[in-house]
Amino acid sequence: MIMPRGQPLLLPVNPVFMGASLVAALAINMLPLGRVAWMPDLLMMLIAFWSVHQPQRVGMGLAFIFGLCMDVQHSALLGQHALVYCLLVFGAVSMRRRLLWFSLPVQALQMLPLFFMAHAVALVVGLLSGGVFPGWSMVIAPLAEGLLWPLISMVLLAPQRRAPDADENRPL
Numbered sequence: 162m163i164m165p166r167g168q169p170l171l172l173p174v175n176p177v178f179m180g181a182s183l184v185a186a187l188a189i190n191m192l193p194l195g196r197v198a199w200m201p202d203l204l205m206m207l208i209a210f211w212s213v214h215q216p217q218r219v220g221m222g223l224a225f226i227f228g229l230c231m232d233v234q235h236s237a238l239l240g241q242h243a244l245v246y247c248l249l250v251f252g253a254v255s256m257r258r259r260l261l262w263f264s265l266p267v268q269a270l271q272m273l274p275l276f277f278m279a280h281a282v283a284l285v286v287g288l289l290s291g292g293v294f295p296g297w298s299m300v301i302a303p304l305a306e307g308l309l310w311p312l313i314s315m316v317l318l319a320p321q322r323r324a325p326d327a328d329e330n331r332p333l
Contacts, residue, residue: 171321174215178320183207183219187227191234198299201306204231205249205279206313209272212250213257214318224250238290241283249279265311272310276303 186204194200204227211219228243235242252275253260260271280303288294 171318174218174321176218179211179215179218182317183211183223183227187230190231198295199301199305201302201309202279205246205276206306206309207317208246209249209253209275210310210313210317212253213260216254216257219250220254221247221250238286241286241290244286245279245283248282249275252278265314268314269307269310273303273307276306279303 183204186207190202190204208219208224208227212224224246225243228241228246229239231237231242231246232239253272256271256275260268263271280299284295284299
């Protein structure tokens with residue numbers, strides 16, 4: 162793949178770092194912060210991020226497993242979060258080749274409909290299973306996830322941007 166002009170080459174991602182970031186996001190999602198509808202789903206954002214940047218390692222299987230963990234933790238309908246995460250991974254992987262050509266703010270705008278779709282599917286499945294409408298404050302969550310996308314991208318890609326060797330004569 163030809164790199165866009167001005168974009169640095171990235172080192173390969175460390176699988177331990179990727180797994181640790183996903184487990185940390187799962188732990189943050191499991192914190193007892195109360196059930197507020199406007200809270201962004203950090204695990205969903207990291208699953209989408211890694212499925213865009215590392216689709217061969219983070220796919221629907223991993224999204225399904227993390228979704229089941231979230232279903233058990235939230236006492237939700239079994240498979241609700243798993244369905245949402247799998248749909249999000251499908252959307253992210255299908256637009257990943259186009260998404261990587263854009264700058265981070267434009268990527269956030271591109272990901273915003275996916276985050277809205279994911280929360281809408283979670284809402285519909287929750288309402289069909291007998292849940293109650295959480296209120297219109299739930300619109301804040303996908304907006305917050307879209308605003309956090311550039312920050313999360315910079316933080317998670319930072320270990321890959323460091324130089325592999327400090328030699329100034331090295332071309333890469």
